[in-house]
Amino acid sequence: MxxxxxxxxxxxxxxxxxxxxxxxxxxxxxxxxxxxxxxxxxxxxxxxxxxxxxxxxxxxxxxxxxxxxxxxxxxxxxxxxxxxxxxxxxxxxxxxxxxxxxxxxxxxxxxxxxxxxxxxxxxxxxxxxxxNPWYSIKKGVFELTDENPQNKKEETKWYRGDFHTHTIYSDGKMSREENLIQAEKMGLDFFTATDHNIVPTSWPHSTEVLVIPGVEITSPHGHYNQIGVRNSPFQDKGFLLLQTTEKLAKSFEKKETQQHLNSINHPFLGEWKWLAGETNLHLVDAIEIWNDPTYHLNPDATEKALLAWDQALSDGHKITGIGGSDSHLRPDDRYPEAEFPSLIGDPSTYVFSEKLDIPNILSRVKAGNVWVSRFDCKIDFAVEGQIAGSRLPYQKHVTAFANVTGIDTCRIEWIINGEIMATEESSESQQSFEFVNNSYNYIRVTIRDLEGKLIGFTNPVYFGEKQPSLTYWKELAETL
Ligand SMILES: [Zn+2]
Structure with a gap:
């Protein structure tokens, strides 16, 4: 036929x-x-x-x-x-x-x-x-009970991963096996498989790296990842969900049985920026603040994403900031004029979890227990002794601490409610702050090199709560 x-x-x-x-x-x-x-x-x-x-x-x-x-x-x-x-x-x-x-x-x-x-x-x-799959789709549904049988890490710690990767099964250059090998070389504990518009029904075995099934929903109106997805997003409506911005935005709604995370990818990146203004911010679990730092348009797009994210956080939304390498190339290949090759795990997203399995990683990402960095740089960050993602009751005075390892020199920017409130050219910074708002505040840090290039950022520690006034992506985009 x-x-x-x-x-x-x-x-x-x-x-x-x-x-x-x-x-x-x-x-x-x-x-x-x-x-x-x-x-x-x-x-x-x-x-x-x-x-x-x-x-x-x-x-x-x-x-x-x-x-x-x-x-x-x-x-x-x-x-x-x-x-x-x-x-x-x-x-x-x-x-x-x-x-x-x-x-x-x-x-x-x-x-x-x-x-x-x-x-x-x-x-x-x-x-x-x-x-020889270790998990498989049956009737369009992943059975995740037998995920990674040999890979059970049960330590409470920061696990290192990547939420955006590609293979030859869409437009990547690496096979699935090569992605596993490279992830292991980069010291990753997990990555999400996010080929364009397909949910993997199988993956080769790995004893070291947890592979989380996912999909990059790829439309003319922008791209977003479903992370930890168990059904094909196209099972009910087919490809028609890609047709209009309204349908794309509506696909953020989840059925009760669905526990995947929705993450808007590279929201301000050139022709791939997010155009579905009808997207309800309450349905956005995460934003890929930092997409492949080696791609020439990304430094500007990332700064814009940081600004938009701070606007959303200041408005009272709790949306987790994550990173994704969006790796398409081979390890020895790079984009024209790029300083570094485009590698899986650059940037890396670190998630605090009791163990390395899909439900725990997803719920910790949702909770915002996350920071993102390049170059093996590690960020130890706490406010009132609490890690990123924590929410404490409102209090007027707080003490905060950040320690950056894995890089010789850096600048620590302390961000409170979207404003830089203190900057320190040091790999260690201890600060005391007095909040201006009397009900809701948040603190996070951005780490830069001495030229201002981004090295990493943490999710915030929150104090108190605020009812958001912005509902849709277009309202957020208009604030910039
Ligand atoms: Zn991608």
């Missing part, structure tokens, strides 16, 4: 091509082989639903190995789910995201689906490696 889409045949919005196709499979079919061909500057994704409406394969170009193979019993291709074929028609939902200003006459997607019977499957089995 061959399916094709061009902008002239189907078009649901200026930047998105979209069309679902029905697949009537032969009764003898026990495997499918799917190959995508594209012409022009377009990213093609598809989701394959079986006759029961369950997701059986997810795909996004341009570098994902093809063809994608789905069978009854064994997982051959990553991001697929083995299982029965049944007799009801299947559905192939296809979505192409175009770059703006691409000449439409140059765009075309073609998808070839080949059915295999038992004899042909036998031949396939001999020619393909099989997957």
């Amino acid at each position: 061959k399916f094709s889409i061009t902008p002239s045949t189907e078009n649901s919005s200026p930047n998105i091509l979209y069309k679902p196709f029905q697949l009537d499979l032969a009764l003898s079919t026990v495997a499918l082989e799917i190959t995508v061909f594209t012409v022009g500057d377009i990213w093609c994704s598809y989701i394959l639903y079986d006759g029961n409406g369950n997701i059986r394969a997810e795909y996004i170009g341009p570098s994902t190995p093809q063809p994608v193979i789905i069978t009854e019993n064994t997982q051959f291709s990553p991001n697929t789910i083995a299982g029965n074929f049944g007799s009801a028609p299947w559905c192939l939902e296809v979505c192409g995201i175009m770059k703006e200003n691409t000449p439409l006459e140059k765009i075309k997607i073609e998808i070839e689906v080949t059915e295999k019977n038992n004899a042909q499957l036998k031949h396939l089995k001999e020619s393909l490696p099989t997957e």
